Amino acid sequence: MTVYERLLDIATRKGAGYLVLIDPDKVDPKQLPQLIENAAEAGADAILVGGSLMVRDQFDAVLRIVKDATTLPTIIFPGSLFQISAVADAILYLVLVSGRNPEYLIGSHVIAAPMLKAMALEPISTAYMIVEGGSTTSAEFMSGTRPLPRNKPDIAVAHSLAAEYMGMKLLYFDSGSGAEHPVSDAIIRSVRHYCSLPIVVGGGIRTPEEAHRKVQAGATFVVTGTIIEEKGHHSILKEFADAVHGGVSKAKQ
Ligand code: 1GP
Numbered sequence: 001m002t003v004y005e006r007l008l009d010i011a012t013r014k015g016a017g018y019l020v021l022i023d024p025d026k027v028d029p030k031q032l033p034q035l036i037e038n039a040a041e042a043g044a045d046a047i048l049v050g051g052s053l054m055v056r057d058q059f060d061a062v063l064r065i066v067k068d069a070t071t072l073p074t075i076i077f078p079g080s081l082f083q084i085s086a087v088a089d090a091i092l093y094l095v096l097v098s099g100r101n102p103e104y105l106i107g108s109h110v111i112a113a114p115m116l117k118a119m120a121l122e123p124i125s126t127a128y129m130i131v132e133g134g135s136t137t138s139a140e141f142m143s144g145t146r147p148l149p150r151n152k153p154d155i156a157v158a159h160s161l162a163a164e165y166m167g168m169k170l171l172y173f174d175s176g177s178g179a180e181h182p183v184s185d186a187i188i189r190s191v192r193h194y195c196s197l198p199i200v201v202g203g204g205i206r207t208p209e210e211a212h213r214k215v216q217a218g219a220t221f222v223v224t225g226t227i228i229e230e231k232g233h234h235s236i237l238k239e240f241a242d243a244v245h246g247g248v249s250k251a252k253q
Pocket of ligand 1: 021174175176177178179201202203204205223224225226227
C-alpha cells in the first residue's frame, strides 16, 4: 500500500485523519521521541515534517528520530528544495496553486523530480493553498505570493476544481503556522461540496473543538503544529485525535 492509499484508508475507516506537524527548526531533538510516541499512542494518523524556513541543520536527524520512534507514515511537508530526504516514507509534492510564482508551480518540481525518483520517495501531488489568516505567513513571504482571500469561498472552489481537473491528489488549505484565523468553515464546506479530493486543513488550529468543526465542515485531515510544540503531552494529543475522529462531546462544540 502506498502512503497515499494508507491516508485514504484512514479517512475511510475513521471518517478523518489527524496529522501532527513537526517543524525541525522548532523541535528539541531530545524531547522528540517522547512526543512522537505520545502522538502515536494518542491516535495520530501520520507525522508531517517540514517548515517554511530552516535555520538549524537538523532536518535529516529529525526525520530519523521520527522514523525510529513510530511506524506511522512519516511525510515530508517541504518548505524548500532542501527538505528532501530518503529517510521519509513520502513527500507532499506541493504545487502552490494559490500563487502565481512559476518557481512554486513548476520550477522546483522539475529540480526535485529526478531526486525523488532516485530516492524512491513517494510523491503525493498536493494543491497547496495559502489562505489569509490574519497576518503574513512565512510561506506567503518566502514564496512571494498572495494568499487566497479568507472570505471568498468561490475563489477557493475555483482553485480546488482546477487542481482536481489537473489530476492532483490532495488539497491542502493552510492559513499559516500560528495563524490568528484558521481556514474558515465556509471555505471548507464549499470546497467539499464541489470537489471530491481529500481536503487537508491546517494553520492556527488550537483546540480540539476547532479541529472537530473543521472535520464537520468537510476536512478529511486536520494538521496541528504549534499547539503540539507548546503542549506535546499525551492528553492534548489524545483530545485532538479523538476530536478529529469524531469524539468531541456535544457539550463542548
Ligand atoms: C502550518 O498547517 C500548519 O503550515 C500548522 O499550523 O502550527 O498553526 O498548527 P499550526
